[in-house]
Amino acid sequence: MSLDGLHVGRTETHVGYAVRQAVMELLERFGMTTIFGNPGSTELPMFRDFPEGFRYILGLQESVVVAMADGFAQASGAAALVNLHSSAGVGHAMGNLFTAYRNGTPLVITAGQQARSMLPYAPFLHAERATELPRPFVKWAIEPARAQDVPQAIAQAYQIAMQAPRGPTFVSIPIDDWEQPAQPVAVTRLSAKAAPDPQAMAEAAATIAKASRIAIVAGTGVASNSARDNLLALAERIDADVWIAPMAARNPFPEDHRLFRGFLPASREAIVQRLDGADCILVLGAPVFTYHVEGSGPFVPPGAALIQIGDDPAEAARVPEGIAIVADLAHALNALAGLAPARPQGSSVRRDQPAPPPPNVLTDTLLMSRLAALRPAGIAVVEEAPSTRGPMHDHLPMLAGDEFHTCASGGLGHALPAAVGVALARPDRPVLCLLGDGSAMYAIQGIWSAGHYTADVRFVIVNNGGYAALDQFGALFGLEAVGSKMPGIDFVALAKAQGVPGECVSDPGDLDRALTALFAGAGPRLLEVIVARGGGDPHADDHALEEHRGEAL
Structure with missing residues (x-):
């Protein structure tokens, strides 16, 4: 249906027409036919007679769901729809909702609510003050006063999410609203790009x-x-x-x-x-x-x-x-x-190129250098490896045409599922997901979604045995970080248990072969790389101290 000449508003009454149908038709007109969720009881009526042409992307935890939608929205350039479960689901999702807010990602988040007739009695699984829970990390939040207002609320949530600066919006929907009679809602063609003064x-x-x-x-x-x-x-x-x-x-x-x-x-x-x-x-x-x-x-x-x-x-x-x-x-x-007048090209002062890493010790620096040499052209990179950020900047440059995504909030657990979302939005292009071992464990169940939906993501786990970035930052305060070691995790076994093949390397002589195998073919796979903690560089702690005076950890 063309959007020309349409505007948000009610049209004629349709006999037997329910809120659910009005919402699904609206979502189709917005192009929001991919829904990310982890369903609960208060959301099930939304999906009765699920329309053809829609797809539901299941994440095994709500924070994973929001991050997948974040990656999908960034890669597609349009708002993504997220469905969460009442207060508990929104609570689980808050870390990555914060990240989506800081990333400026347009999301429309719906959450289930108990039936309206039950709300005065504080029922099980209800959301008290539903619109307050996700704040301040949404641009707009509403629980419509009437069931008939739900489609209009979702239309408004979409428009606000897509307005600059983009960001998440939130609609709480009681379970009994979906089957209530409704009227279709038209769609505004909104242009909100501000011209400069x-x-x-x-x-x-x-x-x-x-x-x-x-x-x-x-x-x-x-x-x-x-x-x-x-x-x-x-x-x-x-x-x-x-x-x-x-x-x-x-x-x-x-x-x-x-x-x-x-x-x-x-x-x-x-x-x-x-x-x-x-x-x-x-x-x-x-x-x-x-x-x-x-x-x-x-x-x-x-x-x-x-x-x-x-x-x-x-x-x-x-x-x-x-x-x-x-x-x-x-x-x-x-x-x-x-x-601005054109200026003559000055003498080229190129950025200092760091010395190549020694090939005899498997460090994160060597890993970044070999990734730069062996990655497929045009691969998208999604990163959450805080202690490896410096070596990545030095040895794995993002080039013209590349797409790079990371977490603007400083929270962990975003990149792994976000990489799945990026791959689902752009199935013609592989994705490299670069993770620290600590970061990976915040959302490890996202690997299941990668395998289940055959998302073309190549996961690289930089395993230095814990939260090495925390050790580096602790040096600023002259203390040794507590709780920063986490040995004994088998990431290959975790990946295989979720349907994704994997390999582990710890010998620098095996690295090129393993990376070549990682990038061969299509489909998700994982490579765990055991690196020397501190980079194996006697000056690594000094370098890290300088860099992390201002870097996110």
């Missing part, structure tokens, strides 16, 4: 024109606004250094480009040090700035002009100085490229 853009362009050295700090918003090509064109036009913002959850810029300078740590002093020498800082699709450790002093190098452009008014409101412009980044970068 011309006067502010002219001021930004003038600031750029008089700068002698420009630094761009690019974040997740560049990717979520489909503005990578626009950023590349602008950076080359104004010959700007390009840094990746702290905690960026997507890859905004090709890491093999001559203008790429590296990754900013989440530390105020360290950011100022890295940007030293620039007299104009242009922050795109990222906050100014995300910090992980307490700091002091200036936010940017003294004397540097600061310009921030993004689609989130709340981020703009927090900018401590300079100019903040709220706009869709693709529009804004096109406008800026038209206003």
Whole structure:
């Protein structure tokens, strides 16, 4: 059905037409025919006479369900539908709901509620204050006053989730609402991409024109606004250094480009040090700035002009100085490229290339280097290996055309199921899921969904025997972390028990063969790589201490 000329609102009454039918028709018009869930009793009537053309993706725990939907929505560029079970299911899902909120992922989350006639008596499995439970990590939450309002609520939830800045929304639905009579709901063709303010853009362009050295700090918003090509064109036009913002959850810029300078740590002093020498800082699709450790002093190098452009008014409101412009980044970068004068290409100052890792010890550094050499072209990468983040940045660059996903919230348990969602959204492209052993155990049952739905995900578990990132961060406080060791887990056995083949390597001489086998063919499989804790590098702790003063752990 065409959406042209339609708007949200009730039409004529249909005899025998129920809320369930109105919702399913609405979802089909939105293209939301993939539903992620772990069903409970209060949700079952939603799926009576499940329509042809829909598919239900089962996750074995609600946090897994939300993360799968997160990956699916990011990869498809459209909102995904999640179905949770009352208070208990929403509670289980909160960690990855927080991540979806920080990732800016559009999700429509429905949750079951007990029958309306029972609610005054606090029944079993009811959700007291249902709309308050998922806050503040949803943009909008509602339990409709009447059953007939459920389709309209879901239509509104979709539109709000897709408006910039994108994010999750929530609808609580009593079990007896689904069979109540309803009316069809039409759909608004909503366009909410904000154009930049011309006067502010002219001021930004003038600031750029008089700068002698420009630094761009690019974040997740560049990717979520489909503005990578626009950023590349602008950076080359104004010959700007390009840094990746702290905690960026997507890859905004090709890491093999001559203008790429590296990754900013989440530390105020360290950011100022890295940007030293620039007299104009242009922050795109990222906050100014995300910090992980307490700091002091200036936010940017003294004397540097600061310009921030993004689609989130709340981020703009927090900018401590300079100019903040709220706009869709693709529009804004096109406008800026038209206003800012072209600058001559300076002498190429390439990012320092780290020395190749020694091949005689199996370290995470060696693993990243060999993954870069052997990965299939165009493979998507989903990462949650905190203690390996530094070696990944140094030895596994994300290139033009690659898609990179990670967790913006700092919580664990996202990447494994998110990789399954990415693969389901783009079945023509394999996915590499890079996990630490500690991270993997937060959502290990997600492997079952990968096997059951034959998602083309290649899981690599970097097994260093525990939460090594916690040890690295503990050094900041001069203490030894407690509870950071977790030996004895057999990830290959865990994968095989869930229908996914696996292999374990601990000898560096076996690594290339194992990686080649991992990437051969299609379908999910797992490789566990036993690496030396601390990287096997006598200076690894010093390097980690420097990097993790600002990195997420």
